[in-house]
Amino acid sequence: MNNKNIKMKSATLITAAIFASNGTLIFADNSDIKKDETVYSILDEKGNIKENIVSTWIKSNSKLGELKDISELKNIKNLKGNETPQINGSNITWDIDGDDLYYSGESNKSLPVDLKIKYELNGKTVEPSEIKNKSGKLKITISLKNNEARSVEINGENRTVYVPFLTAVEILMPRDNFKDINASSGTILDEGKSCSITFVSVPGLKNSLKLSNDLNKVIGLEEKLVIEAEATNFEMPSILAVVSPNTFDLDKLDETSSVSDLKDSLGDLQKGGEDLLAGAEKLSEGTSELNQNYKLFNSGVKSLDDGASNLNSGVSKLNNSTSALTKGAKDINSGLSQLSIAQGQFSQGAKSLDSGASKLDEGISQLSNSTPALSKGTSDLNNGLSQLSTSQDQFSQGVQSIDSGAEKLNVGVNQLSSSTPELTKGASDLNNGLSELSSSQGKLSQGIATYVGNVSQIYNKYSEINSGINSAYSGSKDLVNGLSQGSGGINDLIDSAKNASGLADNITSVAASIEDENLKNQLLGISKELKGISSSQQQGLNTLSSKINDAYKGAATLNSGLSNLSSGSSSFYDSLAKISSAGSDLDSNASKIKNATDTIYSRSTALSQGVNKLDAGVSELSKGSNELKKGTSQLNDNATKLKSATDTIYTGSSSLLEGANKVDKGTSELSKASSALKGGAYQLSENATKLKSATDTIYNGSGALLYGTMQLNTGATQLAKVSTQLKKGTTELSTNSTKILKGTEDLNSGAKELYTGTKKLKTEGLDKLYDLGNEKLSEMDGILEATDKIIEISNDYDNYGGITENMEGNVKFIMKVDDNSSDETSNSANQKEKVNTEEKNNGGFMNWIKSILK
Numbered sequence: 001m002n003n004k005n006i007k008m009k010s011a012t013l014i015t016a017a018i019f020a021s022n023g024t025l026i027f028a029d030n031s032d033i034k035k036d037e038t039v040y041s042i043l044d045e046k047g048n049i050k051e052n053i054v055s056t057w058i059k060s061n062s063k064l065g066e067l068k069d070i071s072e073l074k075n076i077k078n079l080k081g082n083e084t085p086q087i088n089g090s091n092i093t094w095d096i097d098g099d100d101l102y103y104s105g106e107s108n109k110s111l112p113v114d115l116k117i118k119y120e121l122n123g124k125t126v127e128p129s130e131i132k133n134k135s136g137k138l139k140i141t142i143s144l145k146n147n148e149a150r151s152v153e154i155n156g157e158n159r160t161v162y163v164p165f166l167t168a169v170e171i172l173m174p175r176d177n178f179k180d181i182n183a184s185s186g187t188i189l190d191e192g193k194s195c196s197i198t199f200v201s202v203p204g205l206k207n208s209l210k211l212s213n214d215l216n217k218v219i220g221l222e223e224k225l226v227i228e229a230e231a232t233n234f235e236m237p238s239i240l241a242v243v244s245p246n247t248f249d250l251d252k253l254d255e256t257s258s259v260s261d262l263k264d265s266l267g268d269l270q271k272g273g274e275d276l277l278a279g280a281e282k283l284s285e286g287t288s289e290l291n292q293n294y295k296l297f298n299s300g301v302k303s304l305d306d307g308a309s310n311l312n313s314g315v316s317k318l319n320n321s322t323s324a325l326t327k328g329a330k331d332i333n334s335g336l337s338q339l340s341i342a343q344g345q346f347s348q349g350a351k352s353l354d355s356g357a358s359k360l361d362e363g364i365s366q367l368s369n370s371t372p373a374l375s376k377g378t379s380d381l382n383n384g385l386s387q388l389s390t391s392q393d394q395f396s397q398g399v400q401s402i403d404s405g406a407e408k409l410n411v412g413v414n415q416l417s418s419s420t421p422e423l424t425k426g427a428s429d430l431n432n433g434l435s436e437l438s439s440s441q442g443k444l445s446q447g448i449a450t451y452v453g454n455v456s457q458i459y460n461k462y463s464e465i466n467s468g469i470n471s472a473y474s475g476s477k478d479l480v481n482g483l484s485q486g487s488g489g490i491n492d493l494i495d496s497a498k499n500a501s502g503l504a505d506n507i508t509s510v511a512a513s514i515e516d517e518n519l520k521n522q523l524l525g526i527s528k529e530l531k532g533i534s535s536s537q538q539q540g541l542n543t544l545s546s547k548i549n550d551a552y553k554g555a556a557t558l559n560s561g562l563s564n565l566s567s568g569s570s571s572f573y574d575s576l577a578k579i580s581s582a583g584s585d586l587d588s589n590a591s592k593i594k595n596a597t598d599t600i601y602s603r604s605t606a607l608s609q610g611v612n613k614l615d616a617g618v619s620e621l622s623k624g625s626n627e628l629k630k631g632t633s634q635l636n637d638n639a640t641k642l643k644s645a646t647d648t649i650y651t652g653s654s655s656l657l658e659g660a661n662k663v664d665k666g667t668s669e670l671s672k673a674s675s676a677l678k679g680g681a682y683q684l685s686e687n688a689t690k691l692k693s694a695t696d697t698i699y700n701g702s703g704a705l706l707y708g709t710m711q712l713n714t715g716a717t718q719l720a721k722v723s724t725q726l727k728k729g730t731t732e733l734s735t736n737s738t739k740i741l742k743g744t745e746d747l748n749s750g751a752k753e754l755y756t757g758t759k760k761l762k763t764e765g766l767d768k769l770y771d772l773g774n775e776k777l778s779e780m781d782g783i784l785e786a787t788d789k790i791i792e793i794s795n796d797y798d799n800y801g802g803i804t805e806n807m808e809g810n811v812k813f814i815m816k817v818d819d820n821s822s823d824e825t826s827n828s829a830n831q832k833e834k835v836n837t838e839e840k841n842n843g844g845f846m847n848w849i850k851s852i853l854k
Contacts, residue, residue: 045128073105146204162204236819
């Protein structure tokens with residue numbers, strides 16, 4: 001709203017509402033007969049009345065007929081018809097055929113408003129006649145005085161008020177005679193050949209309303225017009241005035257309630273200032289708390305960044321070590337694969353050995369069962385030598401058979417004797433290999449236990465890191481939400497600061513319409529200070545908003561990175577759990593493999609001992625076999641000489657008996673050794689099967705170990721990547737957190753400045769404006785209280801010459817200042833002649849009056 005509208009809608013509208021006239025005939029609707037008077041007054045150069053000519057128009061909606069009228073006019077004349085009135089003092093009776101009546105008359109009655117004119121030339125007061133055709137610095141002062149005072153009671157107080165007359169004055173000054181024209185009030189319109197000055201006033205109104213000088217200057221109810229100009233060959237300017245007591249319709253002036261609205265607005269403004277101050281204080285406290293809490297958060301972020309650095313370093317070492325662990329696991333798996341194959345071959349050999357030992361035991365058993373018969377036969381031979389001769393052929397055949405069997409037995413025993421060293425060496429090598437395997441298996445079990453323990457420690461430690469990452473992610477989300485809300489709050493404060501700037505503009509506009517320099521300077525000072533505070537607040541808040549937006553973007557980026565980090569960390573944490581679980585299974589399987597290896601080793605030792613015993617028995621068997629072969633050879637050799645040397649045979653028989661006894665003893669020991677060999681071979685076969693099963697178990701466990709180490713290697717690689725990303729994220733988090741901390745510090749500082757500025761705005765601006773505004777609006781309240789009475793007496797003033805009670809009246813006054821340059825009689829006649837013309841064509845001037853009041 002511009003300055004003009006502010007003025008019109010605050011105080012001047014009230015004046016216009018009460019006193020402005022639209023220049024047309026206005027009647028109430030409760031009477032059929034209307035009476036309108038137009039008073040034409042001819043004034044001299046000083047404003048004194050020379051002549052009053054009154055034009056009266058009576059109108060009805062039906063035939064007037066016999067019309068009773070009251071009028072104090074003289075020289076009454078019918079201007080429209082031929083009817084003549086019957087006059088009895090002030091009572092007049094007309095008989096009119098039509099529905100209206102025009103008549104005129106004269107009156108010497110005083111006017112309700114006096115118009116006085118004073119002339120000064122070159123600083124001296126002069127008479128109008130003295131300055132005709134003179135030149136110099138001219139000053140014309142036109143003063144208005146209301147003569148219609150009334151005593152009324154307003155709110156229990158007797159007050160003097162004046163009938164409000166809207167008075168419009170027009171002065172036409174020829175440009176040939178006047179230059180450099182200035183007026184103290186009104187409007188100057190230069191039309192080229194002449195200059196028109198219009199001045200509108202309501203004389204007596206400021207006294208009726210008891211207006212202060214300040215408010216009177218705001219409303220502009222001047223009762224005096226001062227015109228200054230440079231005169232050349234002075235001629236009297238044309239001065240015309242219109243006076244009317246009519247007012248606007250009140251239903252068109254709802255905006256007078258703006259005074260009450262303005263009071264409410266001042267109250268709302270003060271309340272808004274209090275709310276703004278309270279909000280600024282809360283903002284200052286909140287930003288201070290935010291700054292303190294964020295310092296703690298920033299410290300935690302730094303600790304997280306340091307922890308991430310340590311974690312990244314440890315993970316890097318772990319990642320570098322897993323390749324060696326994987327290679328060792330591959331080597332173990334490869335070696336156990338070869339061991340499993342060799343163990344299969346060994347198991348098959350042990351089974352073959354067991355089968356051969358069984359067959360050997362059967363043969364030795366048969367041999368052992370035959371030696372008693374051999375001993376008995378030898379004894380019988382030795383006892384029946386006497387019969388030998390007669391049975392020599394049969395005996396020779398038998399000896400030959402024995403010799404042949406002894407040969408075969410000797411060959412078999414020699415073959416057995418030659419195989420036992422290899423068997424002994426194989427059992428010893430197996431025992432030594434299993435001893436080394438048992439020792440290596442112990443180291444492997446210890447290494448696996450250490451690895452599982454390390455994985456478990458990493459898993460437990462990473463639980464805290466994973467929890468810290470999730471906490472940081474949750475905190476970053478709260479930070480993003482907090483900064484978003486803070487940004488919305490700053491925008492509200494910026495709008496409030498803009499409203500304060502708009503208020504400053506309104507104050508400046510009001511101040512521009514005030515002529516009191518002190519009051520104007522006070523309001524302009526308040527407006528300037530308010531504008532400065534608003535500008536600084538908007539600048540600071542915009543800077544603060546920008547920093548908060550930057551912090552919000554950084555926090556959003558941080559939140560996104562922490563979201564990805566949290567997801568990757570959770571996946572890694574789950575992988576660690578699986579690795580830890582697989583490590584526990586690996587440790588358990590390693591312990592089982594160690595136990596199985598130890599069992600195989602102990603049984604391999606027993607096998608080795610059995611093989612050693614078998615070797616000793618075979619050696620003894622070989623000796624006995626050789627002796628048996630030697631005895632049978634001798635027997636065979638001596639059999640041919642048996643006949644010729646019985647004594648020799650007898651001796652050989654004794655030797656044979658001795659040898660048979662030795663064979664019996666040897667076969668007995670061979671039977672025992674064979675049984676031991678069979679038992680050892682059986683145990684070897686059984687243990688070889690168990691060893692094969694245990695080796696397969698170890699091999700399968702090494703496969704699981706290899707798979708676990710490969711998973712560990714993959715997990716460690718992923719952990720290294722995630723750890724690097726974590727370190728990068730925590731570095732960015734630390735950097736952005738430092739920026740955000742700086743932003744919260746700036747926010748805290750800005751909030752404190754905002755609170756200080758808002759407090760200053762409240763105490764030095766809004767509170768003063770509220771007090772000053774209420775003081776002036778209280779004066780407006782006094783105006784509104786007098787409004788009804790003033791409108792009432794305005795409506796009561798409805799005639800000049802007189803009126804009957806059954807008529808509705810309306811009156812207006814047109815004054816014209818006449819100069820003395822023409823004949824007085826001629827002027828008077830001309831004025832009377834113009835009455836009818838003016839009445840018919842008064843729309844132009846009255847429309848002008850109406851236009852200047854819009």
